[in-house]
Each structure stands twice: as structure tokens, then as C-alpha cells.
């Protein structure tokens with residue numbers, strides 16, 4: 038599935054939203070994360086200029102938003118329904134994080150399913166009967182004494198987690214390393230020997246023990262993980278330093 042797939046298998050369902058501004062903000066929130074499917078269950082006011090204003094250009098999402106009288110209609114075709122709620126309700130449901138929810142949603146989509154993410158009314162949230170339609174409850178881990186996010190902001194958090202999960206899926210297992218692979222142990226060893234010899238040649242230690250500084254330099258270059266091309270440059274610099282030291286000695 039691509040993020041912008043036209044038959045978007047992920048839908049964001051706002052149940053009984055009161056404020057049209059929140060509908061617009063939610064449209065914008067999902068659009069910024071690459072989603073487009075918004076379903077509205079019994080919105081108090083929609084369409085509405087406030088929704089359009091808050092959508093800030095995510096008009097296509099609003100224009101295509103489905104409007105339903107009841108929740109069941111809005112969930113047609115869904116094999117997984119996840120209900121976002123700030124409060125633990127009486128309903129016995131597994132409670133998961135937005136990140137876990139994103140993982141489960143994408144897994145369901147990968148199996149060919151459709152997924153609904155359900156958001157409740159601004160004041161009353163999702164009612165028990167609505168949560169009863171959900172396979173799990175998703176709680177954004179807000180603080181206990183002020184746990185309720187603005188509706189559109191809750192939509193944004195969930196859409197963001199879905200996007201991160203999708204981008205993660207698209208990335209290859211190991212991040213691509215530009216250029217050559219790091220030099221191997223033998224090449225690094227040759228470099229350390231050259232470095233140690235050069236430090237002697239330029240009289241860097243001035244009678245002090247060399248061991249500590251050599252260990253520290255090893256750590257530095259281990260961390261940098263130079264590749265062969267970079268080691269060749271370093272060898273070149275060391276060779277020039279040795280040559281100059283030789284000239285200086287010869288000149289004395």
C-alpha cells in the first residue's frame with residue numbers, strides 16, 4: 038500500500054463532532070500525514086465555513102468526507118476498529134498506545150483489511166455503546182489530571198504515528214550507507230601504525246609516554262569509521278607530515 042493510495046484503507050471517523058472548526062482542523066491534520074479519508078457521524082454543523090477555514094486548504098478531504106446518521110454505517114467494510122479515548126470506560130477493552138495502534142492498523146491493512154480510527158465528541162467522548170464497537174481502546178498517554186486533548190489534536194497524534202509507522206515500513210532494514218563500507222580491522226591497524234610512527238617523527242610526544250594518546254586517537258577513529266578512501270587521505274597527510282619532518286631534521 039502506498040501512503041497516497043486512492044482506495045485509502047484507513048479512515049478517520051469523527052463521532053458526533055460539535056464544532057465545525059474541529060472537523061476542518063482534523064481534515065488538515067490527516068492531510069498533512071498523507072491520509073484523505075474522513076467520515077463524520079452526525080456532525081452538529083457540516084458543511085460550515087468554520088470547517089473550511091480551519092482545513093486551511095485540505096478542502097478535498099472535507100469535500101469527500103462521508104456523512105452518516107449512525108456509527109455502524111461509517112464502519113462499513115472495516116475489519117479493525119480502534120477507538121481513541123482519554124478515559125478508561127466501563128467497557129472491557131484492551132488499551133493500547135497510539136504507536137501500538139499504528140502497528141496493528143498497518144498489519145491489518147497489509148492483510149487486505151480496512152481500518153477505522155474512531156474519535157469521540159468534544160465534550161462527552163466516545164460513549165460505551167460506541168466503544169463496544171471497537172477492538173481496542175487507544176489512549177494517548179496524557180497526564181492523569183488533564184488527560185483530554187482537543188479533538189483535532191488527538192487526530193493529529195494518531196495520524197502522525199501512522200505516518201511514522203508507514204515510513205518505517207518503507208525504509209530498508211538497514212539505513213543505506215553512502216559511499217564505501219568502513220575500512221576493515223587490518224587497514225585500521227596499518228593506519229594506527231602509520232599514525233604512531235608519524236607522531237614519533239614529528240616529535241609530538243616530547244618525552245611523554247605515547248600509550249594514552251594513542252589509545253585516545255584509536256577511539257576517535259573507531260568512532261568515525263573511516264572508509265578506505267578516507268584512510269588514503271589520512272595516510273597522505275601523515276606521509277606529508279613525515280616528509281616535512283624529515284626535511285626539517287635534514288635542514289638542522
Ligand code: SAH
Nearest residue numbers: 121122123156157162163176177185186191
Ligand atoms: N471529555 C471527553 C474528551 C473528549 S476529547 C472524554 O473524556 O472522553 C474528544 C476526543 O478526542 C475523544 O473522544 C478522543 O477520541 C480524543 N482524545 C482526546 N484526548 C485523548 C487522549 N488522551 N487519548 C486518546 N484520545 C483522546
